[in-house]
Structures are given as C-alpha cells and as structure tokens.
Amino acid sequence: MGRPKEFDERAAIGRAMEAFWERGYEGTSTQALCEATGLGRSSIYNTFTSKHELFVRALDHYAERGQRDRAELLESCETGIECFRALFAYTIDDDIQGRRGCLVVNTVAEFGDRDPEISARIDADTRRHVSLLTACAAEGQRDGTIDTAHRPGDIAEFAHSTVTGLRLMSRRGAERAAMEAVAELALTAIAAR
Amino acid sequence: MGRPKEFDERAAIGRAMEAFWERGYEGTSTQALCEATGLGRSSIYNTFTSKHELFVRALDHYAERGQRDRAELLESCETGIECFRALFAYTIDDDIQGRRGCLVVNTVAEFGDRDPEISARIDADTRRHVSLLTACAAEGQRDGTIDTAHRPGDIAEFAHSTVTGLRLMSRRGAERAAMEAVAELALTAIAAR
DNA sequence: CCAGTTTTGCATTGATCAGTCCAAAATAGG
DNA sequence: CCTATTTTGGACTGATCAATGCAAAACTGG
Numbered sequence: 001m002g003r004p005k006e007f008d009e010r011a012a013i014g015r016a017m018e019a020f021w022e023r024g025y026e027g028t029s030t031q032a033l034c035e036a037t038g039l040g041r042s043s044i045y046n047t048f049t050s051k052h053e054l055f056v057r058a059l060d061h062y063a064e065r066g067q068r069d070r071a072e073l074l075e076s077c078e079t080g081i082e083c084f085r086a087l088f089a090y091t092i093d094d095d096i097q098g099r100r101g102c103l104v105v106n107t108v109a110e111f112g113d114r115d116p117e118i119s120a121r122i123d124a125d126t127r128r129h130v131s132l133l134t135a136c137a138a139e140g141q142r143d144g145t146i147d148t149a150h151r152p153g154d155i156a157e158f159a160h161s162t163v164t165g166l167r168l169m170s171r172r173g174a175e176r177a178a179m180e181a182v183a184e185l186a187l188t189a190i191a192a193r
Numbered sequence: 194m195g196r197p198k199e200f201d202e203r204a205a206i207g208r209a210m211e212a213f214w215e216r217g218y219e220g221t222s223t224q225a226l227c228e229a230t231g232l233g234r235s236s237i238y239n240t241f242t243s244k245h246e247l248f249v250r251a252l253d254h255y256a257e258r259g260q261r262d263r264a265e266l267l268e269s270c271e272t273g274i275e276c277f278r279a280l281f282a283y284t285i286d287d288d289i290q291g292r293r294g295c296l297v298v299n300t301v302a303e304f305g306d307r308d309p310e311i312s313a314r315i316d317a318d319t320r321r322h323v324s325l326l327t328a329c330a331a332e333g334q335r336d337g338t339i340d341t342a343h344r345p346g347d348i349a350e351f352a353h354s355t356v357t358g359l360r361l362m363s364r365r366g367a368e369r370a371a372m373e374a375v376a377e378l379a380l381t382a383i384a385a386r
Numbered sequence: 387c388c389a390g391t392t393t394t395g396c397a398t399t400g401a402t403c404a405g406t407c408c409a410a411a412a413t414a415g416g
Numbered sequence: 417c418c419t420a421t422t423t424t425g426g427a428c429t430g431a432t433c434a435a436t437g438c439a440a441a442a443c444t445g446g
Contacts, residue, residue: 001390001391001443001444002391003392003441006393006394026219031432042393042394042395042396043393043394046392050435100305101302108294108361109298119365149381150377150378154375157374158379161355161375165354166354168298168302169354172301172305172306172312172319173305173312181344184343185383188342188382189378193386195422195423198422198424222403224404233424234404234406235426236423238405239422243404243405
C-alpha cells in the first residue's frame with residue numbers, strides 16, 4: 001500500500017554509481033546525484049537514507065557487476081593462462097573507452113582505510129577477486145600453461161595488482177600500447193616456460 | 194621591504210602535501226590546510242592564491258621529492274635488476290609505515306584527466322619516472338641481469354605499473370607478504386633467464 | 387469513496403565551503 | 417621617526433554542502 005515509487009531503485013543506483021565513479025565520493029554532491037539519477041532529494045533520502053549509504057549501495061552494485069563480468073569472462077577460457085590473457089585484454093578494452101578507471105581503485109585511493117564500512121566492502125571484493133584468480137592460476141598449473149615456480153595465491157595477487165595498475169593507467173590517459181606492454185610482460189611472468 | 198613572512202614556504206607546502214596526501218583534494222578543506230600548516234587564511238591566500246594553486250605546488254613538491262629519492266636509490270645499485278629489486282623493496286618498506294599510498298596515484302584516481310593543469314604534472318612526473326626506469330632496464334640488458342626479450346621502455350612501463358599497484362595495495366592495507374609476492378613475481382618477469 | 391500509507395516536490399535548515407576585506411602589526415629605506 | 421610596503425589575524429562574504437520538514441499527491445485495502 002501507499003504511493004508507489006516512480007523509479008527503478010536498481011537503475012538509480014546504477015546512475016549514482018556512474019557519478020561516483022567519475023568524480024569520487026567527496027566530488028559528487030547530493031545535487032549532482034539528484035541530476036544523475038533524475039530523482040528529487042526526498043526520493044533519494046527516503047530510499048537511501050544518506051549520501052554515504054547510497055555510496056555503499058553503489059559500491060556493492062559495482063562489485064557485483066564486476067564479479068559477474070569476470071566470472072562470465074573467465075568461464076569461457078580454455079586454459080589457465082588464457083584466463084589471465086583475457087582478463088588483461090578485457091581490462092584494457094573495457095577501460096580504454098571511458099577512461100574512468102575502476103570505482104574500487106578510486107575508492108581505495110580516496111578513502112584508504114579510513115572508513116570501516118567502505119574498507120570492509122573493498123576487502124571483501126578484493127578477496128573474491130583474488131580467490132577467483134587463484135583458482136585460475138591453480139588450473140593453469142594443472143594444465144601446464146602456468147609456471148609452477150610460484151604459488152597460485154601469489155600469482156593471483158600479482159595479476160590483481162597488474163589489473164589495478166592498468167586501471168590507473170587508463171584513468172591517467174596512458175597510451176594503449178603502453179598498457180598492452182604491461183599486460184604482455186605480466187603474462188610472461190606467470191606463463192609456463 | 195614590508196613585513197617579513199613568519200613561516201617557511203617550503204615547510205608549509207610540505208605540510209599541505211601531507212594533508213592532501215591523506216585526504217585528497219576535495220577531502221581537504223581550506224580550514225584543514227590552515228591547521229595542517231599552522232598558518233592563517235590570509236597567509237595561505239596571500240602566498241598561494243588559491244586552494245588549487247597550493248595543491249599544484251604540493252604536487253610539484255611531492256614529485257620533486259620522489260624524483261630525488263628514486264635517483265638516490267637507483268644510483269647505489271650495481272646491476273640493472275638490482276635497481277628494480279631496490280625500487281620494489283623501497284616502495285614496500287616506505288609505504289608500509291603510513292599506508293597512505295602515493296599522492297600521484299591518489300590524484301590520478303581523484304581527477305582522472307579532468308584538470309589540465311594537474312594532468313600535465315602527472316604526465317610529466319610519469320614520463321620522468323618511466324624514463325629513469327627505462328635507463329635501468331637498458332643498463333640491465335647490457336650487464337646481463339635483465340631479459341632482452343622486451344624493450345627497455347616496456348619493462349619500465351611494467352615496473353611503473355607494478356609500483357602503482359603496490360602503492361594501492363598499501364593504501365588498502367594489504368598484507369606485507371602479498372606485496373612481497375607481487376614484487377617477486379614482477380622481478381621474475383624482467384630478470385634474465 | 388474513504389482511511390491509511392508512502393512518495394514526491396519544494397522550501398528550508400544550520401553547517402561548512404572557498405575566498406575576501408580590513409585594520410593592526412611588522413619590517414625597510416630614507 | 418616617518419612613509420611605503422607587506423604580512424597577519426579575524427571577522428565576514430555569498431555559495432554550496434548534506435540533510436530535514438511539510439503538505440500535496442498517488443496509491444491500496446476495505
């Protein structure tokens with residue numbers, strides 16, 4: 001009962017996510033959030049309580065989206081090394097479009113570990129990302145495409161660090177060739193030799 | 194002539210840099226800058242014109258400091274690969290203390306390429322950093338400690354990306370062991386085999 | 387069609403934002 | 417000691433910040 005919402009909550013979070021992604025938390029005013037989502041202040045505060053809460057929801061939305069995309073991407077890879085090749089290529093292709101980097105990376109840079117609620121999301125997302133890559137590394141060591149000299153978890157940390165490096169290069173406006181060189185070298189570090 | 198300044202301009206910029214480093218540009222109010230520097234508003238505006246101008250000065254200060262530290266660090270290395278090993282070790286040791294990451298990295302994440310004046314500083318600093326590392330890579334290929342399969346410039350881009358990845362790991366509060374694993378794998382990527 | 391419930395638009399809140407103004411204070415040159 | 421010049425502290429500016437209040441609007445169950 002009661003008056004029904006005139007907007008789709010998920011879509012609104014998506015728009016808010018885009019705004020935060022582009023300008024950061026402090027750099028995005030509630031007014032800007034109203035314009036980005038097309039909602040009035042009342043609707044935003046009635047639904048999301050506060051700017052901080054909306055940011056957390058946007059961060060969760062981003063993390064879920066990323067997790068889903070990565071899972072889909074890696075599922076289609078035949079070998080372990082192909083997972084990492086595809087991951088780097090996807091990172092470059094996806095990011096070179098808008099050059100907005102990664103919301104998680106930007107958020108880490110903006111907040112550090114100052115905000116416990118946000119840190120918890122960052123940590124959870126990082127752990128999930130790294131453990132997915134750990135599985136890829138282990139798979140690659142089984143199928144002979146990835147060097148067995150390093151532990152799968154270390155390889156995953158390394159690949160994760162490389163992806164964040166690429167995201168930052170993109171946000172900075174680095175040349176595609178430079179990004180591809182980084183990806184190529186990262187691959188040689190983990191490939192079977 | 195006129196009343197003399199009661200403070201050291203360089204020291205004030207250093208304090209402002211620390212504040213921006215910790216909280217970012219948008220997250221650091223002019224009030225916070227007064228408290229960090231110990232100056233009154235008048236002194237700040239009389240000397241630095243605007244918050245933006247002070248930020249640019251702080252960024253320059255940070256970049257110079259970094260350039261000096263890196264040059265000093267790399268000068269003491271015997272071989273090419275030692276340069277990179279020392280660079281990664283320094284990044285981990287230096288950053289693990291305060292876990293504030295890197296002002297340049299944080300600034301890239303906050304601004305992207307939205308602010309031309311800031312972008313120009315970022316680009317210049319990145320170019321200087323990468324070209325220093327390019328020289329290390331070339332040196333390493335000459336002295337036989339670095340793999341010749343890749344171009345020195347690509348190796349430099351890769352190492353630079355690794356350093357930014359490490360800086361972000363630190364800001365996020367990653368475990369030291371994970372950071373060391375990343376550094377170790379990056380080294381195996383470029384070492385002669 | 388009415389009572390109860392929720393959403394919405396708009397005005398408004400007090401706090402804080404970056405930046406300015408001004409008069410007192412502190413110097414140097416004459 | 418006087419004048420010109422600069423710095424300094426502190427009050428002040430209008431704008432914008434995140435968040436709230438309130439009443440009209442829009443629905444559902446009865």
